[in-house]
Each structure stands twice: as C-alpha cells, then as structure tokens.
Amino acid sequence: MNYIEGLNDPQREAVLHTNGPLMIIAGAGSGKTRVLTYRTAHLIEKGVDPFRILLLTFTNKAAGEMRERIEKVVGNEARNLWMGTFHSVFAKILRFECKALGYTSDFSIYDTDDSKSLLRSIIKERNLDDKVYKVNGVFNRISGAKNRLIGPDEYLNNPIIQADDAAAKLPEVGRLYKMYAERCFKANAMDFDDLLYQTNVLFRDHVEILHKYQHKFHYVMVDEFQDTNISQYLITKKLSAVHQNICVVGDDAQSIYAFRGADIQNILNFEKDYSDLTTIKLEENYRSTNNIVQAANSIIARNKGQLKKNVFTNNEEGALIDLIKAASDNEEGRLIATHIFESKMANGLKNNDFAILYRTNAQSRAFEEALRKLNIKYRIIGGLSFYQRREIKDLLAYLRFVINQNDEEAFKRIINLPKRGIGDTTVAKITVTAAENGVSVWDVVANINQFGAGRLSAGIEAFADLIKSFKIMVEIQEKDAYEVASHVAKASGILRELYEDKTVEGLSRYENVQELLNAIKEFVDSPENEDKSISNFLQTVSLLTTADNEEDEGENDRVTLMTIHGAKGLEFDHVYIVGMEEDLFPSQMMLQSRQDLEEERRLFYVAITRAEKRLMMSFAESRYQFGRLKACEPSRFLDEIDPKYLQIARNIRRAIEPQERPSPAAFIRKVANDVATKATPAASLQSKPKPVNAAPSNYTPSPDFTASDTSFLEEGQKVEHLKFGFGIVKKMDVNGNDRKATVLFEGGVGEKTLLLSFAKLRIL
Numbered sequence: 001m002n003y004i005e006g007l008n009d010p011q012r013e014a015v016l017h018t019n020g021p022l023m024i025i026a027g028a029g030s031g032k033t034r035v036l037t038y039r040t041a042h043l044i045e046k047g048v049d050p051f052r053i054l055l056l057t058f059t060n061k062a063a064g065e066m067r068e069r070i071e072k073v074v075g076n077e078a079r080n081l082w083m084g085t086f087h088s089v090f091a092k093i094l095r096f097e098c099k100a101l102g103y104t105s106d107f108s109i110y111d112t113d114d115s116k117s118l119l120r121s122i123i124k125e126r127n128l129d130d131k132v133y134k135v136n137g138v139f140n141r142i143s144g145a146k147n148r149l150i151g152p153d154e155y156l157n158n159p160i161i162q163a164d165d166a167a168a169k170l171p172e173v174g175r176l177y178k179m180y181a182e183r184c185f186k187a188n189a190m191d192f193d194d195l196l197y198q199t200n201v202l203f204r205d206h207v208e209i210l211h212k213y214q215h216k217f218h219y220v221m222v223d224e225f226q227d228t229n230i231s232q233y234l235i236t237k238k239l240s241a242v243h244q245n246i247c248v249v250g251d252d253a254q255s256i257y258a259f260r261g262a263d264i265q266n267i268l269n270f271e272k273d274y275s276d277l278t279t280i281k282l283e284e285n286y287r288s289t290n291n292i293v294q295a296a297n298s299i300i301a302r303n304k305g306q307l308k309k310n311v312f313t314n315n316e317e318g319a320l321i322d323l324i325k326a327a328s329d330n331e332e333g334r335l336i337a338t339h340i341f342e343s344k345m346a347n348g349l350k351n352n353d354f355a356i357l358y359r360t361n362a363q364s365r366a367f368e369e370a371l372r373k374l375n376i377k378y379r380i381i382g383g384l385s386f387y388q389r390r391e392i393k394d395l396l397a398y399l400r401f402v403i404n405q406n407d408e409e410a411f412k413r414i415i416n417l418p419k420r421g422i423g424d425t426t427v428a429k430i431t432v433t434a435a436e437n438g439v440s441v442w443d444v445v446a447n448i449n450q451f452g453a454g455r456l457s458a459g460i461e462a463f464a465d466l467i468k469s470f471k472i473m474v475e476i477q478e479k480d481a482y483e484v485a486s487h488v489a490k491a492s493g494i495l496r497e498l499y500e501d502k503t504v505e506g507l508s509r510y511e512n513v514q515e516l517l518n519a520i521k522e523f524v525d526s527p528e529n530e531d532k533s534i535s536n537f538l539q540t541v542s543l544l545t546t547a548d549n550e551e552d553e554g555e556n557d558r559v560t561l562m563t564i565h566g567a568k569g570l571e572f573d574h575v576y577i578v579g580m581e582e583d584l585f586p587s588q589m590m591l592q593s594r595q596d597l598e599e600e601r602r603l604f605y606v607a608i609t610r611a612e613k614r615l616m617m618s619f620a621e622s623r624y625q626f627g628r629l630k631a632c633e634p635s636r637f638l639d640e641i642d643p644k645y646l647q648i649a650r651n652i653r654r655a656i657e658p659q660e661r662p663s664p665a666a667f668i669r670k671v672a673n674d675v676a677t678k679a680t681p682a683a684s685l686q687s688k689p690k691p692v693n694a695a696p697s698n699y700t701p702s703p704d705f706t707a708s709d710t711s712f713l714e715e716g717q718k719v720e721h722l723k724f725g726f727g728i729v730k731k732m733d734v735n736g737n738d739r740k741a742t743v744l745f746e747g748g749v750g751e752k753t754l755l756l757s758f759a760k761l762r763i764l
C-alpha cells in the first residue's frame with residue numbers, strides 16, 4: 001500500500017520529517033491523527049524497530065484503531081509498538097519498575113470509587129465534619145496537587161497552598177493527603193493520578209531507570225497534545241531528551257480538559273523547550289462539508305486566546321445545520337429517534353452512520369427509550385459502564401484481594417460478601433488494629449487470634465481460609481485468569497447468592513457476572529494476550545478509560561450515544577448535538593469565568609467538527625433536573641452560529657410505532673410534502689403522539705409479576721406483559737443475539753413484536 005499518496009504536501013512533509021522535534025497544531029479534521037498513523041508506519045518501513053516507538057493516544061480504542069491501520073502497511077510488526085493512553089503505557093512501565101518506589105509489581109489500581117471510599121474513612125477517623133470536608137472536594141484538591149506534581153510533604157510545607165486551604169476553610173486537606181498517600185502505599189495501591197505522578201517520581205529519583213527508557217524509545221509521539229497536563233508533558237519531555245525525536249499533534253481550539261489540569265501552556269512551552277523545533281500547519285479539512293467547517297470557524301472565532309489558523313475544505317457545500325425544538329426532554333428523544341429512523345429509510349443509511357452527543361451522561365435516558373421503541377440499535381460509550389456495576393466490582397474486588405492482600409478497599413468490599421455475620425464495627429476494628437500495629441488488614445485477618453479478637457473469629461477464619469485457597473490456585477497451581485475467576489465466583493458464594501435472587505435485578509446481576517466470566521475467557525483465548533494471568537486481566541480492566549467503555553453486544557451496526565468529551569478525535573456521517581440549552585450547554589458549572597466559558601465553547605467546537613455530512617442540534621423547552629420539571633432557555637451558543645448556516649428543521653412527524661410505518665415509497669412522498677410545506681419547529685410540537693400502546697381495559701397485572709428468563713421461549717407459549725396484558729407467542733425470530741417474539745395480545749391490543757432483550761415477559 002502506498003500510504004504516501006494519500007497525503008497532501010504538508011502532511012507528507014510531517015510524515016517524512018522523522019528526526020528532531022516536530023509540532024503540528026492544526027484544526028479539526030485536518031489529518032493530524034492520520035499523519036501520526038502513517039508516520040509510525042513510515043518509521044517501521046524505514047527499519048526502525050517498533051519496540052522503540054512510543055505512541056500516546058487519548059483512548060486505548062484509538063490506539064487499537066491506529067494499530068490496525070499501521071498493520072495494513074507493515075503487517076504483524078505493528079503489534080510490537082508501545083501504544084496506548086498515558087495511563088496504560090505508564091502503568092505497564094510501573095509494573096516493571098515499581099520496586100524502586102517500594103511497591104511490588106502486583107500493586108492494585110484504585111479507581112475513583114476506591115479512592116473516595118478510602119478518603120471517606122480517613123475523614124471519619126480524623127473526626128472531621130464530612131459536611132465541611134466533602135469527599136469530592138478533598139479528592140479534587142489532592143488530585144489537582146498530584147497532577148501538578150506536588151507531593152504531600154511539599155503540600156504541607158507550601159505556604160501558598162496552606163493559605164489557600166485555610167481560605168477555603170479546609171486547613172486539614174494537607175494532612176488528609178498525607179494519610180491518604182500513606183494508606184495507598186501501605187495497601188500497595190496506586191490511584192489513577194499516581195500512575196503519572198509516580199512515573200515522574202520514578203524518573204526523577206532513579207536516573208538509571210530514566211536512562212533505560214530514554215535509550216529504549218527512539219521515537220515519541222503524542223496525539224491530542226492540547227489535553228496533556230504538566231505531569232504528562234514532563235514525562236514525554238524526559239523520555240525524548242536523549243534522541244529528541246518527539247512529535248506532538250493537537251489543536252488548541254479543542255482543548256477541553258483544563259478542568260482536569262490539562263494545560264494549553266504546554267503548546268507554548270514546547271516552542272521554548274525545543275529550539276530546533278519544526279512546526280507544520282495543516283489547514284485543509286477532509287472530514288466535513290463546507291457548511292459545517294464554516295459554522296465551526298464562526299464559533300471558535302469568538303474565543304479570544306486562540307492560535308491563528310485558517311481551516312478550509314474542498315468538500316461540497318452540504319446541507320445546512322438543522323435546528324430542532326422539542327417541548328420536553330422525552331419529546332427531544334422521540335424527535336431525534338424518529339429523525340434517525342426517517343433518514344435511514346429515506347437514504348438507506350446504517351445505524352453506524354449516526355451519533356448523538358450530549359453534555360452529560362444523564363441525558364442518554366430519553367434517547368435510549370425512544371430508540372428502543374423504534375427498534376433502533378444503539379451503543380452507549382462511557383457512563384455507568386459494565387465494569388462499574390456493583391456485582392462486577394464485587395467479583396473484581398475478590399480477584400484483586402487474591403492478588404494483593406494489602407488492598408484495603410477490596411477487603412472492605414468483600415469481607416462480608418456474601419454475608420458472613422461480619423459487621424461494620426468489626427471491619428473498622430480490623431482496619432484500626434492494622435493501622436495501630438503497622439501491619440496490613442490481611443495480617444490481622446490471617447492471624448485473628450493473635451490480635452485478641454477471639455469472639456469475632458469464626459466468620460473471619462472462614463474468610464481467611466477461602467482467600468488462602470484462592471492464593472494457592474494463583475501462586476502454586478498457576479491457573480489462568482478464567483480458571484481462577486470462575487472458581488472464585490463459585491467458591492466465594494457470589495454466584496449462588498445472585499442465582500438465588502429471583503427478582504429481575506437479581507437475574508440481570510447473575511447474567512452480568514456470567515458475562516464478566518465470558519469476557520475473561522475471551523481474554524485468555526486471545527492470541528494477543530501472552531500473559532494470561534488474572535493480574536494481567538485486572539490491569540487491563542482498570543485502565544479502560546470512560547471513552548473506552550462500550551458494551552459490545554455482538555451486533556455492530558448501532559447508533560452511538562456518548563458525551564462530547566468522549567467523542568474527541570472521532571467522526572460520524574450524521575451528528576446530533578442535543579440539549580442545546582442554557583445551564584446545560586454551556587454547563588451551569590462553567591459559567592464562573594471567561595476561561596470557563598471559552599472552554600465550553602471549545603467543547604461546542606469539538607462537537608460540531610465530529611460531523612462529516614449532516615449536523616443537527618436540538619433543545620427542549622422543559623426538562624426534569626434533580627427531580628423537578630424546569631423551563632429551559634435555548635443555549636447562547638445557538639445565537640453564536642451565523643444564521644446563514646442554519647435551517648429550522650422540517651416538520652418532524654410524531655414518533656410512530658413500527659407497525660404503523662408507511663412503505664418506503666409512501667414515506668418518501670410524505671417527506672417530499674413535508675419539505676415543501678416546511679413548518680416552523682413549533683408546529684412540530686402540536687401533534688401529540690396518540691397512545692397506541694394502551695393495555696386492554698379489563699387487564700390488571702398479576703400481583704406477583706416478575707419477568708421470566710425468555711431464552712427458551714417457544715411459539716404457542718402463553719405470556720403476560722405488564723402493559724399489554726395476556727397473550728400467546730405467534731412467531732419467534734432469532735437473528736444472532738437479536739431475538740424477537742410476535743405476540744398476539746388479548747382484549748383488542750392485537751399483535752406486537754417485542755425485542756426479548758428489552759421486553760419483560762412472564763411465562764405462564
């Protein structure tokens with residue numbers, strides 16, 4: 001494949017410029033990521049050993065996609081590249097090197113929940129008022145300090161920080177930070193921020209280790225450079241200090257993580273830090289239509305502090321941006337889902353061509369419901385992911401504790417799970433005893449009698465024996481991740497407890513644990529994972545970024561739902577930016593200062609520039625927020641788009657039920673009529689959907705209604721549905737995981753086709 005031909009002049013220059021520092025700061029869609037991909041392929045083609053190339057990306061998924069493209073050019077060698085997010089790459093390096101810092105290589109990685117739970121205990125132990133010392137606030141202060149590379153001692157000794165904490169009436173934060181750091185260390189655990197902080201400490205205090213990696217990596221590349229924080233910047237700077245072959249690409253107009261410590265100064269520092277820097281500009285946008293590019297330019301021009309750049313495209317003019325108004329958040333969901341349905345029908349599009357982008361995860365619900373009603377498949381990226389569910393975290397905590405018995409947060413999660421009569425007081429006693437004696441919780445648990453807790457010992461001894469037996473599997477028998485996990489799930493009693501819980505939630509939790517075991521099996525079976533141990537699996541899981549979280553349910557043609565933050569770097573043919581309302585977007589939290597508002601505007605710029613062909617924006621006149629119905633005002637950002645790029649959406653018909661759908665031909669005629677009589681958006685609100693889903697009047701749900709397992713549902717089976725009442729299965733349609741039942745319901749309801757993964761049916 002001749003990759004050089006698919007590049008314009010400045011892109012080619014960037015790919016061929018392999019030696020010396022290089023910076024590309026260019027607008028969205030101008031091929032920055034493409035340049036990094038081909039530059040890497042080019043280096044390998046030129047004979048550079050892929051083990052010597054380090055490529056840092058925004059998500060692990062982005063790294064995976066780039067790796068696939070590189071593989072098309074250079075073949076299997078692409079597997080040997082060091083690629084991934086900062087967190088995942090440096091977690092890997094820390095596994096090798098952390099002995100120098102006093103950790104052992106099976107350290108745990110605390111997620112945000114673990115960190116906050118630990119902080120909560122410490123705040124309590126110090127008898128501080130948790131209404132003043134709110135966990136989130138304390139956590140953010142500590143995280144901010146770590147990202148600025150300020151350790152606990154320095155924090156306590158820095159008069160400016162101390163004055164700042166005193167002014168915030170939180171003078172104890174420094175001491176909390178110190179205790180928190182000590183407890184993490186004792187638990188042989190690092191939190192997310194530590195993965196970068198400790199890497200910096202490692203490279204600062206252990207020159208021989210730094211040298212090793214400086215000589216290892218001949219080439220260092222960073223995508224989305226505008227969103228690196230100082231801690232990440234220093235790591236890359238140190239690593240490339242010997243060879244000076246560092247290439248960074250980014251767009252200051254897309255810097256959207258300042259709230260997490262990302263620093264746009266890094267771009268300016270870069271020019272200062274590398275005197276022989278080559279800078280390349282990319283100005284042609286290949287992604288979007290001219291209307292979209294111009295609308296995006298008109299928005300970002302309002303920000304004061306931007307580096308000047310000219311973004312243009314040779315792509316077609318394209319459609320105007322549609323603006324859609326809805327009466328409520330639920331109606332917004334219905335209108336968008338219907339719009340997707342109609343676009344698919346009229347233009348023969350796939351679900352994959354569409355993305356719905358929102359400011360906050362909570363907005364997804366209305367869209368999920370509406371898409372389900374129209375039988376449109378979707379995937380949610382981010383949000384409460386699979387790995388954040390309670391039952392999943394429970395089993396993972398067991399596995400973590402088997403690997404690392406110092407892991408206090410894992411311990412707290414599992415000591416009384418399933419219930420073994422060990423209450424909070426006992427747990428507190430164990431942690432306090434451990435702290436007082438300077439030993440780990442495991443030391444106390446494994447020797448409970450020596451610590452004089454005789455009366456407590458029965459349940460605890462059983463727990464200790466259980467963990468010991470798991471340890472033997474891992475350490476002596478060297479079982480793989482799947483063998484260990486499925487044994488732990490059974491022997492711990494987690495599976496049995498969920499199995500015995502016959503509620504709908506219990507059932508789905510049981511299925512989730514099974515699903516986790518499936519995922520572990522897949523991990524073990526994959527030839528890409530040489531290390532099949534449970535600790536390697538745990539590490540992979542703990543490093544999934546929110547933007548990597550995706551529930552893959554087999555079928556791949558799905559509408560994507562995600563936050564704008566997560567969508568950075570991605571592109572879709574049709575994009576809906578929803579919830580364009582004051583206080584939602586821009587977010588109420590980001591209206592404190594001009595810098596904040598400019599960051600929100602950059603986020604808006606990121607959202608617009610994800611669209612290739614069509615862009616739609618919507619807002620609701622009212623929505624539920626914090627349990628109350630609230631009137632909403634359209635976002636100021638809508639006023640900021642030059643009106644010549646906008647059009648008020650054609651009348652979007654009411655959401656129709658699948659069985660009422662017209663034939664494609666009739667539908668296209670209807671759309672043509674609609675466009676001819678282009679209605680104002682307000683008119684689209686006047687036709688309220690008529691309730692076609694009413695239950696028969698003589699039906700009252702059975703008092704003991706619980707949904708059944710429908711995996712063996714057959715034609716002829718009698719069923720009950722909470723809304724439609726009683727019926728009989730007429731037809732089953734099985735298409736992979738997608739199983740549908742056509743049910744004839746009594747009382748004039750008639751036939752309904754139900755997707756079994758959603759429908760809650762009781763088998764009679």
Ligand SMILES: Nc1ncnc2c1ncn2[C@@H]1O[C@H](COP(=O)(O)OP(=O)(O)OP(=O)(O)O)[C@@H](O)[C@H]1O
Nearest residue numbers: 006007008027028029030031032033034286287569
């Ligand atoms: N020279 C080119 N010829 C054809 N297509 C191109 C060219 N350069 C880039 N593209 C295409 O344009 C789209 C945008 O490219 P890419 O994602 O690399 O841009 P980017 O600058 O990284 O965008 P973002 O700022 O959103 O991360 C991709 O679909 C890419 O394949």
Ligand SMILES: [Mg+2]
Nearest residue numbers: 032033034569
């Ligand atoms: Mg990119």
